[in-house]
Amino acid sequence: MASFTILPAPSSLFANKNCLILTPTLASAKGFTVKYSRVSNSPSISLGARSSIQLQTFAAMQEKGTSALNGDLKMKIPHVLTVAGSDSGAGAGIQADLKACAARGVYCSTVITAVTAQNTVGVQGVSNVPEDFVAEQLRSVLSDMQVDVVKTGMLPSVGIVKILCKTLREYPDQALVVDPVMVSTSGDVLAGPSILSVFREELLPMAGIITPNLKETSALLDGIKLETVDDMRSAARLLHNMGPKHVLVKGGDLPDSSDAVDILFDGDNFYELRSPRIKSRNTHGTGCSLASCIAAELAKGYSMLSAVKVAKRYVETALDYSKDIVIGGGPQGPFDHLLRLKSNSRDCQRLQAFNPNDLFLYAVTDSGMNKRWGRSITDAVKAAIEGGATIVQLREKDAETRDFLESARACLKICQSHGVPLLINDRIDIALACNADGVHVGQSDMPVRVARTLLGPEKIIGVSCKTPEQAHQAWVDGADYIGCGGVFPTNTKENNTTVGLEGLKTVCMASKLPVVAIGGIGISNARDVMEIGVPNLKGVAVVSALFDRQCVLTETRKLHTILSEANVSILH
Numbered sequence: 001m002a003s004f005t006i007l008p009a010p011s012s013l014f015a016n017k018n019c020l021i022l023t024p025t026l027a028s029a030k031g032f033t034v035k036y037s038r039v040s041n042s043p044s045i046s047l048g049a050r051s052s053i054q055l056q057t058f059a060a061m062q063e064k065g066t067s068a069l070n071g072d073l074k075m076k077i078p079h080v081l082t083v084a085g086s087d088s089g090a091g092a093g094i095q096a097d098l099k100a101c102a103a104r105g106v107y108c109s110t111v112i113t114a115v116t117a118q119n120t121v122g123v124q125g126v127s128n129v130p131e132d133f134v135a136e137q138l139r140s141v142l143s144d145m146q147v148d149v150v151k152t153g154m155l156p157s158v159g160i161v162k163i164l165c166k167t168l169r170e171y172p173d174q175a176l177v178v179d180p181v182m183v184s185t186s187g188d189v190l191a192g193p194s195i196l197s198v199f200r201e202e203l204l205p206m207a208g209i210i211t212p213n214l215k216e217t218s219a220l221l222d223g224i225k226l227e228t229v230d231d232m233r234s235a236a237r238l239l240h241n242m243g244p245k246h247v248l249v250k251g252g253d254l255p256d257s258s259d260a261v262d263i264l265f266d267g268d269n270f271y272e273l274r275s276p277r278i279k280s281r282n283t284h285g286t287g288c289s290l291a292s293c294i295a296a297e298l299a300k301g302y303s304m305l306s307a308v309k310v311a312k313r314y315v316e317t318a319l320d321y322s323k324d325i326v327i328g329g330g331p332q333g334p335f336d337h338l339l340r341l342k343s344n345s346r347d348c349q350r351l352q353a354f355n356p357n358d359l360f361l362y363a364v365t366d367s368g369m370n371k372r373w374g375r376s377i378t379d380a381v382k383a384a385i386e387g388g389a390t391i392v393q394l395r396e397k398d399a400e401t402r403d404f405l406e407s408a409r410a411c412l413k414i415c416q417s418h419g420v421p422l423l424i425n426d427r428i429d430i431a432l433a434c435n436a437d438g439v440h441v442g443q444s445d446m447p448v449r450v451a452r453t454l455l456g457p458e459k460i461i462g463v464s465c466k467t468p469e470q471a472h473q474a475w476v477d478g479a480d481y482i483g484c485g486g487v488f489p490t491n492t493k494e495n496n497t498t499v500g501l502e503g504l505k506t507v508c509m510a511s512k513l514p515v516v517a518i519g520g521i522g523i524s525n526a527r528d529v530m531e532i533g534v535p536n537l538k539g540v541a542v543v544s545a546l547f548d549r550q551c552v553l554t555e556t557r558k559l560h561t562i563l564s565e566a567n568v569s570i571l572h
Ligand SMILES: Nc1ncnc2c1ncn2[C@@H]1O[C@H](COP(=O)(O)OP(=O)(O)O)[C@@H](O)[C@H]1O
Pocket: 185, 212, 213, 214, 250, 251, 252, 253, 260, 261, 262, 275, 276, 277, 278, 279, 280, 283, 285, 286, 287, 288, 290, 312, 315, 316, 319
């Protein structure tokens, strides 16, 4: 392991190719180990296995004058290169690898070895990519990008395997995950028996791990029978003798097993990885996805055992989530790698993006008030919507999480049936769990940027603001609207300073986002609020004026009438 002394010149990374100049913080950000010498107390760094390729790349970047290495050091992203076949149905192969890596937050580049015409029924055709062109793709990626792990899938010819092995010897710095794909789940041959000897002699000995399923294990071991977990263990040991550092024999197809059992062997120890077998037709691509996820976790720096455990948990979770989705009519459906498709199809019920006019009559619930008047949150929400509320926010400050989630789900159904968006106050977790339309956060809640990352681009995010600076920040951070107040004193918030109508007007004029006014607003003063006459003031948000009253329906109707009249007078 090479060792470099760190020189105190933080503005550039390199003096020359042999001398690194970087601060300990930058060094550890780059993934180097920073050691402090006991004698001089001056730090030095140790470079791991991939140092030489990183050094070459850094040097090349410096020669080109890349600014990434000056000032702020840009982030190195974990990178998997998959060398595999394309599946037109996108359940397995390259497409599964891309999705699995995306789901695991790792960059994935692709070298395509074959194009298959494939769907949920089976494989209708295969066209191999010419060997020279596989070689060219490999060189393109490996000569330029910092690949951490190479993962192989369908390698349809002896020539392609040989080219791959030759190229990997020229670029020896990546870990290698080999999924020795031979037969698809549908029973179609993706690489014939002629491949076996080059697999055994050239590719497997280079691998950090191989991940054969039962059929592939049997084929590699001259057709031995695999019927029990003990058979899988013996087979794993025999495969290990062929040279790979780890062997994972996958038992997805083990007959009569209520669990999905995989055996990992590292040459010394066996690890039996067990999870409940999920009853689903949507298991096409599990093997490809498992191997890609192992590669992704290795690229992040996890140990082999951790990578395999995470990968198995990932496949199990995705299979369980996807068991009732329907894609294609055949017996082998794909699953949802990103765990998003079901919630997206529910999202379709709100067919348009956020409409600022929805802020017109904004009902904010309060569990204490509704309890005092002896009504459930769902009854309160139903009445408010029937009375004309155009958006609803659940603000249940002291509800237990499970009760809150249950009410939120019930309210969402009511809101969806009326086309009214439902937002959750503060609790991003509840919003995600029930797939609400969005959240409303305060200045000391989850920051808007973080909420946006967690919720995605389509959800509505509102934020409470009292000042023009906060309104500007809300816009910069990607909020959809701001709530400005308290306009008047209110008993729903203690020690809340009020901004008054003047303060409201100032914030509205500074805000690039639509505004809803909040705080002490009701039937007696809603008109005054709307008449400040600023175009981006879209409505009022009310708590007590609706819910601290005997009849929510009547109060909402009255307020709706007042707001509509105010709107008419503003427009004229
Ligand atoms: N029905 C299932 N429920 C849970 N896990 C499964 C199921 N089928 C396969 N797996 C898991 O998916 C991974 C891929 O296994 P397998 O289907 O045997 O490979 P391949 O797709 O290469 O044939 C393994 O970790 C296996 O345990």
